[in-house]
Structures are given as C-alpha cells and as structure tokens.
Amino acid sequence: MSFSYPVAERALKKWTKKQLEREPADNGSEHFKYIYHGSTCSNGGTPFTSILHAVVKVDGGSGIVEQAWIEIPEGEMEAASAMCAAPGSGAEDAKPFFQKLGEQADFIGRDLEAVILEDVPLNFAGCFCGRPHVNQKWKIALSTIHYALNSAVE
Secondary structure, X not given: OOOOOOOOHHHHHHHHHHOEEEEEOHHHOEEEEEEEEEEOOOOOOOEXXXXXXXXXXXXXXXXXXXXXXXXXXXXXXXXXXOOOOOOOOOOOOOHHHHHHHOOOOOOOOOEHHHHHXXXXXXXXXXXXXXXXXXXXXXXXXXXXXXXXXHXXXX
C-alpha cells in the first residue's frame, strides 16, 4: 500500500483488529465504529471510552464520508464529564458538551483520503476538549477505517 498515513501502520493493524467494528449500512455504505479509549484532561486523567462513528460509501475511490459523529456511551458519561470542556459537575451538566460531540462532523461529503491528509491543528491529549483534540481522534479513526478498507488484515 502506498498511502502515507499520519500514524504507524503497525498501530493501524492492531486498531483494525481490536478497536474497529464494521457493518453494512444503507445503499452499499459501511458503518464503522472506532472504539477510542481516552482519558480526561483534568482530575488526574480518568479513563473513559467513546465511539467514533463513520458511515463511508466506497465506489471505486477511497470512499466518501456520508456521516460521522462521536458518541459517549451512557455508562461512560460520568467519567467523561470530568473533561474541562464539559461544564458542571456531572454527566447531566455535561449533556450539551456530549450533544455537540454527537453532531455530524464538518467533513461530511468529503473524500476519506483527503480528510485524513488534511493539515489541521492536532492535540494528542486523551480528551475531546478542543478542536485539535477532536481532529486528532478523527485522524486515528479515519486512518484505521481507510486501512481496513484497503488492506488484508491478518
């Protein structure tokens, strides 16, 4: 494969096996669920799990991202609510923050490879508190999806 991923291929291979789920979606698209294990940026780094969803239509090119959103599962909201961008003191107060994450990503309708290769600000912290943090999680998830679509993972 000659695509230049922003992350190591060894990691992509591992993530494809352990953190990526895929299932058919409408009209020949595929729904991918990338399970991300992060941590909060405050209170000592409490771990939480999130799901980055992407529905991708592949029709000869690298794929078009039809839908993409971030889900904080109900059982993870209490831990995730400790992120500094989640105002308040608990999951209920953080609901507007979680709802914003759940909105469609701004790269809907774009080519998967173009989104992966786009030069955007990144932050490698485990949280979702700012645009660079979210960008970095999408780079990981979309790179893993692209890798799964374009390689034979053993």
